[in-house]
Amino acid sequence: MQEQLQQLKDEAIGKIQAASTVKELQDVRVAYLGKKGPITDLLKGMGKLPAEERPKMGALVNVVREEVTAVLDERLVILEDAAIAQQLENESIDVTLPGRPVKTGNHHPLTRVVEEIEDLFINMGYEIAEGPEVEKDYYNFEALNLPKGHPARDMQDSFYISEDILLRTHTSPVQARTMEAKGGEPIKIICPGKVYRRDSDDATHSHQFTQIEGLVIGENIRMSDLKGTLSVFAKKMFGDDREIRLRPSFFPFTEPSVEMDISCFKCGGSGCNVCKKTGWIEILGAGMVHPNVLEMAGYDSKRLSGFAFGMGPERIAMLKYGVEDIRHFYTNDVRFVSQFHRTEV
Amino acid sequence: MLVSTKWLADYIDTKGLAPAELAEKITRSGIEVDAVIDRSHGMTNVVVGHVLECGKHPEADKLSICQVDVGEEVTQIICGAPNIAAGQKVIVARPGAVLPGGMKIKKAKLRGEESNGMICSLQELAIEGKLVPKAYAEGIYVLPADTQTGADALGILGLNDTVLELGLTPNRADAMSMLGVAYEVGAILSEDMKYPEINYASSNEVAENVLKLRVEDVDANPMYVAKVVKNVVIGESPLWLQQRLMAAGVRPHNNVVDVTNYVLMEYGQPLHAFDYDRLQTGEIVVRAAHAGEKIMTLDDQERELQAHHLVITNGQEPVAIAGVMGGANSEVHDGTTTIVIESAYFKPASVRQTSKDHNLRSDASSRFEKGVDPNRVEAAAERAAQLIAELAGGEVLQGSVKFDELDKTQKEVIVSPDFINNRLGMKISLEEMTSILSRLKFDFEAANGMLYIKAPTRRQDIQIEEDIVEEIARIYGYDDIPMTLPEGESTPGGLTPYQAQRRIVRNFLEGAGLHQAITYSLTSKELAQSFALETAPVTELLMPMSEERSTLRQSLIPHLLEAASYNVARKADSVTLFETGSVFLGETAEGLPHEEEHVAAVMTGKWLDHSWQGERKTVDFFVLKGIIEGLFAKLGLDHLVTFEQTQKDGLHPGRTASIKLAHEVVGVVGQLHPTEQKKRDLKETYVMEMNLAKLLNFSLEPLLYTPVPRFPSISRDIALVVNRTQAAGELQQIIRRAGGKLLKDVRVFDLYEGEKMEAGQKSVAFSLTYEDPERTLTDEEVVKAHSKVLKALEEEGNAQLRG
Numbered sequence A: 001m002q003e004q005l006q007q008l009k010d011e012a013i014g015k016i017q018a019a020s021t022v023k024e025l026q027d028v029r030v031a032y033l034g035k036k037g038p039i040t041d042l043l044k045g046m047g048k049l050p051a052e053e054r055p056k057m058g059a060l061v062n063v064v065r066e067e068v069t070a071v072l073d074e075r076l077v078i079l080e081d082a083a084i085a086q087q088l089e090n091e092s093i094d095v096t097l098p099g100r101p102v103k104t105g106n107h108h109p110l111t112r113v114v115e116e117i118e119d120l121f122i123n124m125g126y127e128i129a130e131g132p133e134v135e136k137d138y139y140n141f142e143a144l145n146l147p148k149g150h151p152a153r154d155m156q157d158s159f160y161i162s163e164d165i166l167l168r169t170h171t172s173p174v175q176a177r178t179m180e181a182k183g184g185e186p187i188k189i190i191c192p193g194k195v196y197r198r199d200s201d202d203a204t205h206s207h208q209f210t211q212i213e214g215l216v217i218g219e220n221i222r223m224s225d226l227k228g229t230l231s232v233f234a235k236k237m238f239g240d241d242r243e244i245r246l247r248p249s250f251f252p253f254t255e256p257s258v259e260m261d262i263s264c265f266k267c268g269g270s271g272c273n274v275c276k277k278t279g280w281i282e283i284l285g286a287g288m289v290h291p292n293v294l295e296m297a298g299y300d301s302k303r304l305s306g307f308a309f310g311m312g313p314e315r316i317a318m319l320k321y322g323v324e325d326i327r328h329f330y331t332n333d334v335r336f337v338s339q340f341h342r343t344e345v
Numbered sequence B: 001m002l003v004s005t006k007w008l009a010d011y012i013d014t015k016g017l018a019p020a021e022l023a024e025k026i027t028r029s030g031i032e033v034d035a036v037i038d039r040s041h042g043m044t045n046v047v048v049g050h051v052l053e054c055g056k057h058p059e060a061d062k063l064s065i066c067q068v069d070v071g072e073e074v075t076q077i078i079c080g081a082p083n084i085a086a087g088q089k090v091i092v093a094r095p096g097a098v099l100p101g102g103m104k105i106k107k108a109k110l111r112g113e114e115s116n117g118m119i120c121s122l123q124e125l126a127i128e129g130k131l132v133p134k135a136y137a138e139g140i141y142v143l144p145a146d147t148q149t150g151a152d153a154l155g156i157l158g159l160n161d162t163v164l165e166l167g168l169t170p171n172r173a174d175a176m177s178m179l180g181v182a183y184e185v186g187a188i189l190s191e192d193m194k195y196p197e198i199n200y201a202s203s204n205e206v207a208e209n210v211l212k213l214r215v216e217d218v219d220a221n222p223m224y225v226a227k228v229v230k231n232v233v234i235g236e237s238p239l240w241l242q243q244r245l246m247a248a249g250v251r252p253h254n255n256v257v258d259v260t261n262y263v264l265m266e267y268g269q270p271l272h273a274f275d276y277d278r279l280q281t282g283e284i285v286v287r288a289a290h291a292g293e294k295i296m297t298l299d300d301q302e303r304e305l306q307a308h309h310l311v312i313t314n315g316q317e318p319v320a321i322a323g324v325m326g327g328a329n330s331e332v333h334d335g336t337t338t339i340v341i342e343s344a345y346f347k348p349a350s351v352r353q354t355s356k357d358h359n360l361r362s363d364a365s366s367r368f369e370k371g372v373d374p375n376r377v378e379a380a381a382e383r384a385a386q387l388i389a390e391l392a393g394g395e396v397l398q399g400s401v402k403f404d405e406l407d408k409t410q411k412e413v414i415v416s417p418d419f420i421n422n423r424l425g426m427k428i429s430l431e432e433m434t435s436i437l438s439r440l441k442f443d444f445e446a447a448n449g450m451l452y453i454k455a456p457t458r459r460q461d462i463q464i465e466e467d468i469v470e471e472i473a474r475i476y477g478y479d480d481i482p483m484t485l486p487e488g489e490s491t492p493g494g495l496t497p498y499q500a501q502r503r504i505v506r507n508f509l510e511g512a513g514l515h516q517a518i519t520y521s522l523t524s525k526e527l528a529q530s531f532a533l534e535t536a537p538v539t540e541l542l543m544p545m546s547e548e549r550s551t552l553r554q555s556l557i558p559h560l561l562e563a564a565s566y567n568v569a570r571k572a573d574s575v576t577l578f579e580t581g582s583v584f585l586g587e588t589a590e591g592l593p594h595e596e597e598h599v600a601a602v603m604t605g606k607w608l609d610h611s612w613q614g615e616r617k618t619v620d621f622f623v624l625k626g627i628i629e630g631l632f633a634k635l636g637l638d639h640l641v642t643f644e645q646t647q648k649d650g651l652h653p654g655r656t657a658s659i660k661l662a663h664e665v666v667g668v669v670g671q672l673h674p675t676e677q678k679k680r681d682l683k684e685t686y687v688m689e690m691n692l693a694k695l696l697n698f699s700l701e702p703l704l705y706t707p708v709p710r711f712p713s714i715s716r717d718i719a720l721v722v723n724r725t726q727a728a729g730e731l732q733q734i735i736r737r738a739g740g741k742l743l744k745d746v747r748v749f750d751l752y753e754g755e756k757m758e759a760g761q762k763s764v765a766f767s768l769t770y771e772d773p774e775r776t777l778t779d780e781e782v783v784k785a786h787s788k789v790l791k792a793l794e795e796e797g798n799a800q801l802r803g
């Protein structure tokens, strides 16, 4: 019986070693160690043995059983590892293949510029004011110190709908309307929007374009406040090391009137093609609100003063992104618009 | 305004500043210098030549062989100009010279004959053709006979000069003259200026005895001065005068006309010269034109006048349109011997209207319409008389013929130094302020802490205190203004809810795969109402620049479709664009169109292209509908939106839905009609447009959380057989209504219209979810609710459970 046991053990270990899959190994386990297996049979057959041999024999069977189990478990780990290795090999993919695309669009570059400016001034306590694109001559011109027949009306040829109604030529009528509505109270607004002028469309002109203007009215608003505000704007919009300079100019709705240049963000001021070798780039027009404009809207120009400024997002986008033709903004060529996909903070 | 720096030096010492430096100073203190033009253009080796001999080229009809004395030598030059002749003094570019166009002059052989240089026209020296005197417009320029042979021609021609091109704003009419610019430069450099000295001998004959003057329209013409000059000899002006005019952008004509133009440029006062004899009556009457009256102007155009036009007449018929253009009938000509010089003040508005009516803009009208200096009207007439006496050999009659009711008082502005400093945020001392006012040549008095300023009449833009603030600031320098931020209460700032929501809409659509487009608001009358959600009377321009941009749009779709066609024509495999913008409808009580903000989109081509894993999809109706549904969900309106089959011009009759928000139509979505697609070279294309304002102004209850369900839900799937035309959305609504409180959700999960169905029928499968937030549902309850649903479907939707 001892021999029989040894033989059984050798046979089982031989099969265990021969098993090449987890499944085969499980079969071996069932065949040799299962309830109907030969080892169990041997244990069952121990009843026939003399009583004094039984403990010895029982111990022997258990040793064999444990030995076989240990070999089997060891083999199982090896086979399972091999199986996983095989699975991993089968499952490996070419990670360089393209991913499933997520389709996204983006802001039009003008909206990108406008929102950047809006947010910058919102953080300085401004609200955003909007108004109609078709305006009364009164709000577009007269309320802004441009009476009928004023020579400065030549500066902006307009699209009239009737004698008194036209497509607004700037967003300033929003300022006039806001002032009228505020009834003498302080104001701090930014007015973005579409405007229209009688220009033939070419690389630098567009009959429709965008403007963004600002207006601040309060007690003791000074020209130095305008300069300080514009400097903050220039640094946030074009870089911390931007300097600004003011040059005298003329707008009927402001007095004094100025134009603001920033030091060239491309060359830093040494002169390049962006700044036309001057080191400076003209960015916007501004000034102290003309007392006639304040008075017409019901403000006491002796008690309150204000400043206003205005700029063109097209020009800013052209400078910032190096766009050479204003018509790109209105053609909506996907190859153009989609270039403004990435964020910049 | 073109300012020759050489000419300017007659009136002001520019302290040896280089023109570019001077330009920078002028720009920084008030008047933008648009360009600094070096008139020499770097030319050298251009000299005065004396044509000694001139003969025909044996081989070429149009060429002449000239022997030219160029000072150092006599040399042969071939010349092609028709007006070349022996004895002339001419401009010669010698070998080695580089002309403005980049042309290099070399020794050459022309048809076998040697040519050592080139005889030049003024155009070849970069003078615009329209400025070259007519006699030399088609050939070489001929210098006066006494010009020194071999001299530097650039100097003789005044081309070693730099011209500043001023970009004048409408308020600075004072700088439309050399004297005005000299005042400005004087203030900047703190230099005094020199006025031209006027003295000439006049004859004993009194002007008033030969010319009568009557002004009938005093309002339009408050001042009129006439000088009479006899025995003039019309001829070419001296070279210095011609040069200065050309530098100023004026073409020389003859000595009399040139003098009037010279004084116009010098004083900013337009003048006109009449031929006294051609006036015939010895009389000048200024009056309003008679309606329908006609005049032949100097440019040989017959012009019909209206009653609001002011005319100069000889007492019988018009001889000039006042301030705008002279008449041909009284024009100075080669045989003129007696002239009348007119210097007047015409009311700006009158000249502006007249020049606009006749579409005539001239150096004269552009000055009159901004208001000339009342104190220079007479001085300019005297200056012209002096120059004509000098240059045309005339005898100036004694005195002027004058009408003068013009107000010449200076405008007084009273301002306190504190006001100036408060406005600027600066601390400029009173001494500095008065020094600036002195430099500007303003009369002033400082008393009682105030400045009493009298602005010179040339500076009619100085009217109020703020104008003085600007004068002080610009001369003091804006660089010295400190940088501060507004004081006083701080404001929170921010977007309105509407503006914030609009940004959310844009961001959502972009996240969903659409690019933002911006298209034109103006369109053609034909397209203005296409695809409009709602039409109303259109808004049209009075004077459009083209039919294509004549009318304001009532829908955003037409231009988005144009953008789609544009991109498809350029081989884009997909176009997904949206736009937010106004449409313009009818008229409000204020007389303006209703402006309504809309959002629209166009989609065509590839949607998902992930073909190596077998996923590939082109845009269809449900792609766009899904985006719209997502947008409504983002806005919290998804439970209020429904889509209903509809028909709309330009859209596919079977693939179009109206979008309803709480039972009100707010938009449309659909496929472009196949014939419309073909017209635009588009394949299957989908569009939508919604009234954005209605979406964003819809008021919702504040967001509150609903407890996460604690009890399990139970699902039931049903497949229904219905008529093929039965809308799934309606079935869904029937289910919702019948399902009661326990029905949590219902969604379509399958649609079958294949051959296994009877003709005219289809199968739609729904998945229903029942749930009770308070407790676990019993089978019984679900069965009860579910059978109600089935009953309602059968009764209301004529739907049978599929076996």
Ligand SMILES: [Zn+2]
Pocket: A264, A265, A266, A267, A268, A269, A270, A271, A272, A273, A274, A275, A276, A277, A279, A280
């Ligand atoms: Zn630069």
